[in-house]
Amino acid sequence: xxxKDERIRTVLDTLRIDVSEPLLEKLRTxxxxxxxxxxxxxxxxxxxxxxGVHKKCKRRIRDGVLTDHGPEAASGTWAYQVExxxxxxxxxxxPGIDDVTRGDLQKVLVSLMCKLLKAHPERHYYQGFHDMALxxxxxxxxxxxxxVVIEALMLxxxxxxxxxxxxxxxxxxxxxxxxxxxxxxxxYMHLLRSNVGTTFSLPWVLTWFSHCLDxxxxxxxxxxxxLSIDVSTEEEAVYYPLAVSATVILENAAKILSTxxxxxxxxxxxxxxxxxxxxxxxxxxxxxxMGNHSFQTVMKGAETYRRRADMQLDGVAWQTPGLWEAVWCxxxxxxxxxxxxxxxxxxxxxxxxxxxVSGKILDLPTYMMITHSSAxxxxxxxxxxxxxxxxxxxxxxxxxxxxxxxxxxxxxxxNTKVIEKKxxxxxxxxxxxxxxxxxxxxxxxxxxxxxxxEVSKPLSYSLPTEKLCEKLKKxxxxxxxxxxxxxxxxxTVDLKKLKVRDLRKILNDWGEDCDGCIEKAEYIKRIEALKxxxxxxxx
Amino acid sequence: MSYAYxxxxxxxxxxxxxxxxxxxxxxxxxxxxxxxxxIGVEFGARxxxxxxxxxxxxxxxxxxxxxxxxxxxxxxxxxxxxxLVYDITRRDTFDHLTSWxxxxxxxxxxxxxxxxxxxxxxxxxxxxxxxxxxxxxAREHGLVFMExxxxxxxxxxxxxxxxxxxxxEKIQEGVFDVNxxxxxxxxxxxxxxxxxxxxxxxxxxxxxxGCC
Numbered sequence: 001x002x003x004k005d006e007r008i009r010t011v012l013d014t015l016r017i018d019v020s021e022p023l024l025e026k027l028r029t030x031x032x033x034x035x036x037x038x039x040x041x042x043x044x045x046x047x048x049x050x051x052g053v054h055k056k057c058k059r060r061i062r063d064g065v066l067t068d069h070g071p072e073a074a075s076g077t078w079a080y081q082v083e084x085x086x087x088x089x090x091x092x093x094x095p096g097i098d099d100v101t102r103g104d105l106q107k108v109l110v111s112l113m114c115k116l117l118k119a120h121p122e123r124h125y126y127q128g129f130h131d132m133a134l135x136x137x138x139x140x141x142x143x144x145x146x147x148v149v150i151e152a153l154m155l156x157x158x159x160x161x162x163x164x165x166x167x168x169x170x171x172x173x174x175x176x177x178x179x180x181x182x183x184x185x186x187x188y189m190h191l192l193r194s195n196v197g198t199t200f201s202l203p204w205v206l207t208w209f210s211h212c213l214d215x216x217x218x219x220x221x222x223x224x225x226x227l228s229i230d231v232s233t234e235e236e237a238v239y240y241p242l243a244v245s246a247t248v249i250l251e252n253a254a255k256i257l258s259t260x261x262x263x264x265x266x267x268x269x270x271x272x273x274x275x276x277x278x279x280x281x282x283x284x285x286x287x288x289x290m291g292n293h294s295f296q297t298v299m300k301g302a303e304t305y306r307r308r309a310d311m312q313l314d315g316v317a318w319q320t321p322g323l324w325e326a327v328w329c330x331x332x333x334x335x336x337x338x339x340x341x342x343x344x345x346x347x348x349x350x351x352x353x354x355x356x357v358s359g360k361i362l363d364l365p366t367y368m369m370i371t372h373s374s375a376x377x378x379x380x381x382x383x384x385x386x387x388x389x390x391x392x393x394x395x396x397x398x399x400x401x402x403x404x405x406x407x408x409x410x411x412x413x414x415n416t417k418v419i420e421k422k423x424x425x426x427x428x429x430x431x432x433x434x435x436x437x438x439x440x441x442x443x444x445x446x447x448x449x450x451x452x453x454e455v456s457k458p459l460s461y462s463l464p465t466e467k468l469c470e471k472l473k474k475x476x477x478x479x480x481x482x483x484x485x486x487x488x489x490x491x492t493v494d495l496k497k498l499k500v501r502d503l504r505k506i507l508n509d510w511g512e513d514c515d516g517c518i519e520k521a522e523y524i525k526r527i528e529a530l531k532x533x534x535x536x537x538x539x
Numbered sequence: 540m541s542y543a544y545x546x547x548x549x550x551x552x553x554x555x556x557x558x559x560x561x562x563x564x565x566x567x568x569x570x571x572x573x574x575x576x577x578i579g580v581e582f583g584a585r586x587x588x589x590x591x592x593x594x595x596x597x598x599x600x601x602x603x604x605x606x607x608x609x610x611x612x613x614x615x616x617x618x619x620x621x622x623l624v625y626d627i628t629r630r631d632t633f634d635h636l637t638s639w640x641x642x643x644x645x646x647x648x649x650x651x652x653x654x655x656x657x658x659x660x661x662x663x664x665x666x667x668x669x670x671x672x673x674x675x676x677a678r679e680h681g682l683v684f685m686e687x688x689x690x691x692x693x694x695x696x697x698x699x700x701x702x703x704x705x706x707x708e709k710i711q712e713g714v715f716d717v718n719x720x721x722x723x724x725x726x727x728x729x730x731x732x733x734x735x736x737x738x739x740x741x742x743x744x745x746x747x748x749g750c751c
C-alpha cells in the first residue's frame with residue numbers, strides 16, 4: 001500500500017494547483033481500487049474534489065481541526081428528532097473516544113444537521129441521514145467543511161431519500177432485485193418466492209452501509225468509492241450503492257439459496273451480509289455491474305419486480321413454473337406494457353385462469369376477456385409478428401448461432417449430445433454479450449438453468465437461424481434483449497480522449513486486466529499492446 | 540425446537556418510544572440504555588408455552604419515523620398480533636395513537652389482536668400521560684392495555700404472552716383460519732400440511748434478523 005500512498009499524495013499535490021479532469025479521473029480510480037483513499041488526510045481533500053465543492057471548502061482543509069467555536073444551539077423543525085437520534089448513536093463513534101469529546105462531537109453534529117435542514121426546507125430529515133452526516137463530520141473534522149460536503153450529498157445522492165415519504169426510495173430498492181435477475185435468475189426467483197421484499201436493504205442504501213458496519217475504516221473506505229462516482233448525472237450517484245447492494249447478495253448466492261425460502265429466514269440471512277464480505281472486491285464488482293446494465297433497464301426491471309412481488313404477496317401459491325410464466329404474461333396484459341414474446345403463455349394463462357380468479361388476482365371480466373381473446377391473439381396476430389424477426393431484432397443470437405453452426409461438421413450436426421457438448425466448449429471463452437447469451441441457454445458452468453436442447457435439436461434438423469432465435473425468444477425474452485455494445489472504431493479513435501473508465505471497460509470486455517495500472521498512459525499502452533489480438537483489421 | 544403454532548407479531552408506534560428495547564427485553568432478557576434506532580424492520584423470536592403447548596412468537600420490530608410508514612405498512616399484513624406502543628413521558632406519542640391505529644386497522648386482517656402499551660413506566664417523575672388515559676383509549680377502541688418498562692422488565696412478559704393468549708383463544712373459538720398464513724398463524728411442523736418439511740425451519744430459542 002505504500003506505493004499507493006505515494007500515488008495519491010502526488011495526484012492530490014497536483015490537483016491542489018490545478019484541477020484537471022484526467023487527474024480527477026485518476027483519483028476516482030484510486031478511490032474505488034483496493035483500500036480506497038487510505039487516509040482521512042487524503043479524504044478531506046478528495047471528497048470535496050469529487051463533489052465539485054472544493055472551492056467552497058476553505059478553512060484549514062488539509063489538517064482539519066475539530067471546531068474551535070461553540071456550536072449554535074439546535075433549532076428548527078427537525079431539532080428534537082435530530083437531537084434524539086444523535087444521542088442514541090453511540091457505536092458509530094470511533095472506539096476509545098472519551099465521553100467529553102463524544103459529547104462535544106454530538107453537539108456539533110446536531111447543530112450542523114439542523115443548519116443544513118433549515119437551509120433546505122424542501123429536504124426532509126430521515127433516520128439514517130445522521131449516520132451519513134456523522135461519517136462526513138468525522139472525516140472532515142471542520143464543521144464548516146463538513147457542511148459543504150453534506151450539502152452536496154443532500155442535493156444529489158440523497159435527494160430521493162429526503163422526500164416526505166419513502167415511496168420513491170422503496171421502488172428504487174427494486175433495482176437491487178432487477179440487477180440480481182439479470183445476473184442470477186435462480187437467486188432472483190428464490191428471493192421473490194420468499195416474499196422477503198427489499199426492506200432489509202433499506203439501512204444499506206440510506207446510510208451507504210455505515211449503519212451496518214462497525215469498523216470505521218471500512219465505513220470511510222466504502223464512502224470513498226461511492227463519493228468517487230462522477231455525478232454529472234444524478235442517476236449514477238444513486239445507482240452505485242444499489243449495484244453494490246446487489247453485488248453483496250450475488251456474492252453470497254450459495255448461502256442465500258441454501259437458506260429456507262421463507263420471509264424471516266431470508267431476512268435474517270440477508271441483513272448481516274455486509275459485515276462479512278470482501279469490500280475491495282465488492283466495490284470493484286459493483287462498479288462493473290453498473291457498466292453491464294444501464295440504469296434505465298434496471299429501473300424497468302425494478303418495476304416488473306414490484307408487480308411480481310405484489311402478486312406474490314396477494315397469496316397465490318406458485319407451485320409450477322408454468323403458472324409463474326402464465327401469470328407474468330397476464331400481468332402486463334392488464335396494463336399497457338406487453339411484449340409480443342410473452343404472448344404464447346397466454347394460452348396457458350387461460351388454462352390456469354380459474355386459479356387466478358380464485359386467488360383474487362384477476363376480476364372475472366378480465367379473466368373472461370383473456371380466455372376468449374387469447375386463442376384469437378395467439379392464432380392470428382402472433383405469427384404475423386414473429387415471422388418478422390430480423391437479425392437486428394435479436395443480434396446476439398443471430399451472430400452466435402451462425403458462428404457456432406459454422407464450427408460444426410456434418411457428422412457432428414447429426415447428434416444433439418455432441419452439439420450440446422460442442423456448444424459448452426464454444427461458450428467457454430466467450431466474453432460480454434455472447435457470454436450472457438451462453439449463460440441464458442445454460443452453456444456455462446454457472447448457468448442457473450439450461451435450455452440447451454432448444455438449440456441442439458433445431459440445429460440437428462437444420463432449422464434456419466431466424467426460426468431458431470425466434471423459438472429461443474419465446475423461451476426467454478431476455479435473449480433478444482441482448483445488444484452488442486457499440487464498437488469503438490479503433491482505426492479512428494483517439495484513446496487519449498477516452499476516460500480511464502472507458503479504457504478499463506475496453507480491457508474488461510476483452511477479458512484482460514491491467515494489474516497495477518494507474519496512469520491513463522499505462523492503460524493506453526496495454527490496450528495498444530493487446531489491440532492486434534482483439535481488433536480485426538478490415539482490409 | 541418444534542412448536543404447535545407460530546404467531547407473527549408486529550410492534551408499532553412513534554420513534555423513540557422503546558419498541559426495540561421491549562423486543563430485546565422479551566427475547567434476550569436484557570436492557571440497553573442507549574439503543575441505536577431501527578431503519579426499516581428487524582425481528583426477533585422466542586418460544587412460550589400456553590395451555591401446555593409450545594408457541595413460537597416471531598416479532599417484527601418496525602421503524603417509527605413517519606417517513607418509513609409507507610415501507611413498514613406492508614408488514615401489518617400477515618400479523619396475528621400487534622403491540623401499539625407509546626411513551627408515557629411524551630404526550631405527543633400518545634396523541635399519535637389514533638393515526639397508528641387507523642393505519643393498523645386498514646392494512647391488517649380484521650382479527651388481529653392489538654395490545655396498547657404505555658412504555659417507560661419506570662420514569663414516573665417524568666410522566667405526561669396518566670394511566671387512566673391509556674385505559675380509556677384502550678376501552679374506547681377495544682384494545683387490551685398495559686403499562687410496561689423495558690428497563691425494569693415490568694409487565695414485558697405479560698404484554699407479549701397475554702397477546703398470545705388472546706390469539707390462542709380466538710383460534711379455539713374458530714375465529715382464525717390457521718391454514719391461511721395470511722392471518723399470521725402457522726401450524727407447527729408436526730401439525731402442518733405436507734409441504735412443511737420437518738427440520739427445515741431452525742427454530743432456536745431466540746433468533747433475530749437485525750441489520751446490525
